[in-house]
Amino acid sequence: MRPEQGKVVVVGSLNMDIVVRSSRFPASGETMFGQEVHFIPGGKGGNQAVACARLGHKAVMLGAVGDDGFGHSLLESLKANGVRTGHMKKTNAAATGIASITLTPADNTILVVPGANETLTAEDINAWSSVISEASILLVQLEIPMEAVAAAVDIADRHGIPVILNPAPARNIAADILRKVRYITPNQSELLELTGIALSDEGLERAIDALLERGPEFVVATLGSKGAAWKQRGGQLQRIDAHRLEVIDTTGAGDAFNAGLACALSRGELIGNGVRFAVAVSALAVTKFGAQDGMPMKEEVERFMRSFTHEGATR
Helix, strand or coil: CCCCCCEEEEECCCEEEEEEECCCCCCCCCCCCCCEEEEEEECHHHHHHHHHHHCCCEEEEECEEECCHHHHHHHHHHHHCCCECCCCEEECCCCCEEEEEEECCCCEEEEEECHHHHHCCHHHHHHCHHHHHCCCEEEEECCCCHHHHHHHHHHHHHCCCCEEEECCCCCCCCHHHHHCCCEECCEHHHHHHHHCCCCCHHHHHHHHHHHHCCCCCEEEEECHHHCEEEEECCCCCEEECCCCCCCCCCCCHHHHHHHHHHHHHHCCCCHHHHHHHHHHHHHHHCCCCCCCCCCCCHHHHHHHHHHHCCCCCEC
16 A cells, blocks of 8 residues: 555554643642543543544544443544544453543643553554555554554554654663654653753753664654754754743643644655644644643644744744
8 A cells, every 4th residue: 555645643542531620739648629520532642643633634543442431432532533443442351541630720740541552462553554554654652562662663664654753651662663763752851761861951952862863863852831842863953932822731732742743744844844833733732621622623723823924933
């Protein structure tokens, strides 16, 4: 099969997010009252697939859910957002994954119980080889077993499909995987974890260079309120500022960024334009509540980007 332009295949996790709002995080051993609780479809893989579909791309989700109420709800939510779910694994071996999320006005914490996500095997991924081979880009994260990640990356590499690896949560990544990845997209804590280099102004580029030396062609680092930075092996460090918008929920910001980057690159955009688009997508995502419900539509992003095209956002 030939790759299909604009088709993004996401291999990753699906969780039901149990989101509690609170004025602050409880101290160690402290019991306090939260303000409200919501059950929201999530998981990095699911979030990124929904974001890609809302951005007008053909998004295919490959992952695992339990044969339970949460699993059924997650699949229905994906379908309702236009994500292709025909190749999902449904298992009785484990319950659907959950993520316990605490939101405060300034930040969030996330505790994940992988559940069915941990049942994904290399054999499962290899059975989906033809699906991955038709992608214009593969997007994968680290909330699933590393053997599944390695199998997906290997299939993409054999078929010449560019891979974006979102190294979240940060884990030890085998050299063989990194050599087959074209783009890696750590946030600040993940970049520190992967390289051990403190991220001062000078340390940022040294950390990016250290990661480039391990195999990827591009490192695209998300820097929170400072925007993003990227560098190609042998090139110069480039940066783009963040957009200043009212923040409602930061939970899906990184997933929105990765989806935006994947969509831009899947349609042939250069890396600079891809990062610019990704920053805009993530900026809009945090202005709404819910990781998946907050993902912006294509028209919203295009309208937003037109509004600052002549404002000198890049440097």
